[in-house]
Amino acid sequence: MITQAEENYLKALYHVIQGTEAKKEAGTNALAAYLNIKPATVSEMLKKLKEKDLLHYQRYGKISLTKSGERLAIEVVRKHRLWECFLYEKLGFGWEEVHEVAEQLEHIQSAKLMDCLDKFLGYPEIDPHGDPIPNAKGEFKIRSKTTLAEMRINKLCKIVAVKDNSVSFLQYVVKLGLTLSSKIKVLQRQEFDGSMELEANGKRIIVSQKFAENIYVV
């Protein structure tokens, strides 16, 4: 049996690794920071997860997921995203409200539940933030990783996902009148701070570089 805490470590490790260049391994501190937990605590848990053969690791070395560890991590991600779909599509939750509740729902243990929910939702391939949903076998398509910040002037693009899932960021996106599939034209970029002037929904808006780096486009 796997505990809720263990699931969180695996999922976190998966995400931290995905956020690295090589997408292969991660360090104790990065994992601790992601989980809002002290590195000392992570060190302990790593031993336990290694015992269970869910990750590769040795003292002072980098951490990576084993096949079964990755499989479990992806299963948690799948559950999280399917629940987000449910909350958004069926219950009318807002974009920025789904994450917190899905953090709880992702730990429910019932394969049948997830299979039925998947079917009920019509086997969705992306969640409300545009992230891909692994299927029952753990397979999923890797999507474009181009951010709005990288777009050239006068290029037209479409929002396909958001990187940051925080409430404050998502609320800001909504406030700007943007959402998935919004079409954007880049008008200008300031050398000084990387901020950009955009045209979206017929309106001109200015966003910071940090903001633009958290919007995936195609």
Added chain:
Amino acid sequence: MITQAEENYLKALYHVIQGTEAKKEAGTNALAAYLNIKPATVSEMLKKLKEKDLLHYQRYGKISLTKSGERLAIEVVRKHRLWECFLYEKLGFGWEEVHEVAEQLEHIQSAKLMDCLDKFLGYPEIDPHGDPIPNAKGEFKIRSKTTLAEMRINKLCKIVAVKDNSVSFLQYVVKLGLTLSSKIKVLQRQEFDGSMELEANGKRIIVSQKFAENIYVV
């Protein structure tokens, strides 16, 4: 904040109390038995719950719920039953499969979630086992408590609920071709062991007294 364990104690206490004559109070051992936990452990937890003003209790005395304790217990029951409805009505779970998963789902903390789910389900008043679902204020109708075992010979009745929620019992009910709303005629009762001969769906079946005591009729 209330923990999952604490919610389980409150819900268990609520159910144990409902199962008593006076429906007022219960003992440590009964609660422990219901929770499949040792009485010593329950004793400890009672102190904590008393501290939080969720129950009335003193050493060697009977236990009862305070207003706020009962409110919380009913909220857990509400969540449990709404989730059972969801699993049964929307996801196609079987009668005997809903309970176990609902035991997990009932601990998700989100008032908005339950309100939206309630609406999504069309504000159901009973769960798949015929038990009443408290509304958002914690109010619900108390339903008939007449068991099939009490019915007189030749009386016609209808199943409105089941008492036992165990997988083995529910599977047996299904196997006999019975379900909520099934109409039953009592043909005979054996003095010897209280077993009954019934007519249901045009077929004659014999059930034990224990079985009959777990079927509520009207």
Added chain:
DNA sequence: TAATAATGTTAGGGTATCCTAACAAATATT
């Protein structure tokens, strides 16, 4: 390369929840 900085581990504690064994109180029985 030696000092410094960053990263990671160990030791020693704390809380929550559970357990067994031994004991205490309340209730039932003779």
Added chain:
DNA sequence: AATATTTGTTAGGATACCCTAACATTATTA
């Protein structure tokens, strides 16, 4: 009422997960 039975508590221990403080290792940089 005295004893036996049932019921409930306390003491001491275990595990999971988290923390701080001190220490060890690795990486960086002067």
